[in-house]
Amino acid sequence: MLAVMLGADAALAGLGQPSPWQMTLQQSASPVMDDIIWFHDFLLWIIAAITAFVLILLLIVAVKFNAKANPTPSRTTHNTLLEVAWTVIPVVILVVIAVPSFRLLFFQLNTPKADITIKATGKQWYWSYAYPDSKFEFDSIMLTDAERKKVNPEPPRLLGVDNEMVVPVNKIVRMHVIGADVIHAFTVPSFGIKIDAIPGRLNETWFKATREGVYYGQCSELCGKDHAFMPIAVRVVSEQAFTAWLEDAKKKYARIDDAQPKTVAAASGAE
Ligand SMILES: [Cu+2]
Numbered sequence: 001m002l003a004v005m006l007g008a009d010a011a012l013a014g015l016g017q018p019s020p021w022q023m024t025l026q027q028s029a030s031p032v033m034d035d036i037i038w039f040h041d042f043l044l045w046i047i048a049a050i051t052a053f054v055l056i057l058l059l060i061v062a063v064k065f066n067a068k069a070n071p072t073p074s075r076t077t078h079n080t081l082l083e084v085a086w087t088v089i090p091v092v093i094l095v096v097i098a099v100p101s102f103r104l105l106f107f108q109l110n111t112p113k114a115d116i117t118i119k120a121t122g123k124q125w126y127w128s129y130a131y132p133d134s135k136f137e138f139d140s141i142m143l144t145d146a147e148r149k150k151v152n153p154e155p156p157r158l159l160g161v162d163n164e165m166v167v168p169v170n171k172i173v174r175m176h177v178i179g180a181d182v183i184h185a186f187t188v189p190s191f192g193i194k195i196d197a198i199p200g201r202l203n204e205t206w207f208k209a210t211r212e213g214v215y216y217g218q219c220s221e222l223c224g225k226d227h228a229f230m231p232i233a234v235r236v237v238s239e240q241a242f243t244a245w246l247e248d249a250k251k252k253y254a255r256i257d258d259a260q261p262k263t264v265a266a267a268s269g270a271e
Pocket of ligand 1: 123184185220221223227230
């Protein structure tokens with residue numbers, strides 16, 4: 001609690017991944033997460049003050065007005081000033097909370113003009129990422145412990161994947177999120193995003209990664225036996241590195257428009 005209040009979160013939380021004995025939220029790497037952390041800390045001050053105030057009142061009552069200390073209690077039943085105060089002050093506190101809360105909600109929900117669009121599809125039990133502007137899609141599968149050992153630097157356990165989602169730094173990324181079979185949820189704590197992946201419904205969110213690095217998240221909707229084993233790994237790189245990756249990826253991964261006619265042909269052939 002003290003550490004949180006003193007703002008020592010940098011020492012306690014990892015960048016882009018959880019750390020042992022972590023107490024606070026993961027470090028922020030997007031403007032939305034900056035605001036979420038600010039709002040979290042702001043609420044913590046308010047809730048701590050209210051809790052301390054109620055505790056002090058309880059202690060005063062217990063000490064000053066117990067049967068021994070105060071044998072003949074007062075018969076007072078109403079106090080207009082006090083009743084108006086304990087109605088108005090909580091209303092004022094709620095309004096003070098509501099203003100930044102709604103501002104944050106609109107900030108999260110209004111997608112700014114996007115530089116790049118990526119569609120994440122939740123599947124049992126892995127994610128697929130499509131880059132519709134560049135017409136390719138690939139699967140992102142969790143690495144086993146043995147596979148992890150071969151990667152340098154070794155990715156964190158249950159979070160590393162074979163094919164990471166790659167985005168450029170300081171660009172606005174629009175995420176389209178959908179489920180292919182059951183409801184999943186796409187979450188990256190450092191970007192402050194968490195949105196359901198629902199079959200038949202395209203959800204949208206956005207983020208702007210402000211620091212290069214690898215940011216991990218996990219499916220956040222119970223989706224079946226391997227729910228815990230479909231991590232999300234986002235690699236944030238410079239714009240030049242991203243352009244180079246995009247060129248490679250276009251060759252490496254099957255093109256969406258190449259794959260689709262075959263599927264359609266196979267389906268209509270079967271009818
Ligand atoms: Cu899932």
